[in-house]
Amino acid sequence: MKGTSTTRKALSHPDLPLLAATTLTALALGETLAPGSGPAPSETLLGLLALALGTTVPLAFLRSQPLLTAITVTTATLLTPLTYGRLPLSGLPALAAVLYTVGRQSTGRTAAAFAVPFAACAAAGVTHGTALLIGAGATLVAGHAHRTRTEHDHRTAVDWAHADTALAHATLGERARIARELHDIVAHHVSTISVQAETARYTTPGLPPEGAEKFLAIGDTARLALTEMRRLLGVLREDVPEEAVRARAPQPGLDQLLALVDEARETSGGAVRLIVRGPAGPLDPGLELTAYRIVQEALTNARRHAPDAATDVELIYGENELRLRIRDCGPGAGPSRDGGHGLLGMRERTAVAGGTLHAGPAAAGGFLVEATLPVRARETR
Known part of the structure; x- marks a missing residue:
């Protein structure tokens, strides 16, 4: 995977076409002017040089003008064997690059149109015409296959996005x-x-x-x-x-516990006290809501099962935790009290907050709900 990523990064480098054109042009000049190529008239040498440059220099403009570059390189490549009976070996990589780009970026008709002159040269018996037709056809097909695969992947991604939206x-x-x-x-x-x-x-x-x-x-x-x-x-x-x-009212927090205790005192027949220990500081709103709901459910539980008993609500602020103790002086535990939905809801809220909860008969009588919630300070901006 790392090698594939490196290759893609290298192929997408903005200076790659210019670098490739410079390298292939130097090779084409060396191929044309090499001593082993045999003596040639000056007109022939100039023509070969022009065609050699025509197969390599336009590669520098492949990204800005892909079709024009492909036409120029294809024309120069076919004219070389057609006119001088030689195959421009140094220009073949440039030809492969431009034809692959045509197949990848153009429609199928455009790619087929570029294959026509190669087929005509092969049918006319031009030197190396068949080899050029096979290579050009394979390159165009590879580029078009890449285009088709990319379009399919894009359609698939769009379909999945539409399905997710629906x-x-x-x-x-x-x-x-x-x-x-x-x-x-x-x-x-x-x-x-x-x-x-x-x-x-x-x-x-x-x-x-x-x-x-x-x-x-x-x-x-x-x-x-x-x-x-x-x-x-x-x-x-x-x-x-x-x-x-x-405009919706905010969720309740610990600052509304006093009103909750006053309401419980008015609706129940026993006394309800709120006791706060430790330095109270700003807490996460979600933690305050969890604590409020636990106290609210515990008071409802006490009012239902011990309507005339006194109840103490105790908040203990620690450095890293907030402890809640709600104890009533009623008859203690019972089958309906231990297995009620209220206790289950308190346990679920406590577990979501990452804390612990104990609910059961108190040591000195009555029923005790004790929760420990980890404290996370409210973020300040």
Whole structure:
């Protein structure tokens, strides 16, 4: 592979045609003027020199004028045996280069047109005409084969690109369809819960104040869940305007934990405390979101299984890690609590962040969720 790359780099060098033309011209002059070529009249010598230069010098213009160069070199090469009965050996590499270029860059008709004069010379019995026809035909075919292979590779690459684009559009369309259907189904039910909770506050006779507060908390939680679901589903939809994406609220972080704890305190029957230890510093937004979701799910878990128990939420900032400890004073573990989807979601989030999570009965009673997340400082610009 390294040798192939070196060869391609050498063949694509901008000075290669000029260097090749200079070398072949020197060889052609030496071939024509060599003492072993025999005495010749001055007119013959001048003609041979002109044809020798005609087969090599134009090679310097191969890249800028490929067809004109090919016509000139082909004409000079055929005139040499036709006029003087000699084969310009030094000009044969130049002839091969120009014919290969014609086959590679031109259409099949153009390549066939260049083969016609060689076939005519071979049919007329010109010296070395058959050998020139075979060599020219093989070179033109090789160049045309390279052109065909390159076009096929390009078409294949374009087809794959179109297929990838079509697949991407199909994926986006399917994601948008799922998001719309999920939104229509879940949003309807969550909205119904919110409306029923609000209605129950005013239509339930003899409802104590604590019950009204519970219904109010249910409505608030349902509206919050609806808002977060719409925010999450927004990233799945391709038909969301750019202005709506920019206006979408940011994902929650650790600075919103206090509001989360206040909400948990209002909706549960027990006390909820937030304890922060260590110097708090800026963290990666993804890590903050993971920590927030773990605390949120742990509080939901505690409210569901230990509704009247006190709960402590503890954040411990370390130099290389962030530790979360959420402990309630409830009855501890149970079958539904150990195998719930909430704990599975917390474990998945922790694993994605590269951390560890332990959830189970606490040593002093109750239930403990403890997560350790590796800290990566937020990049500053």
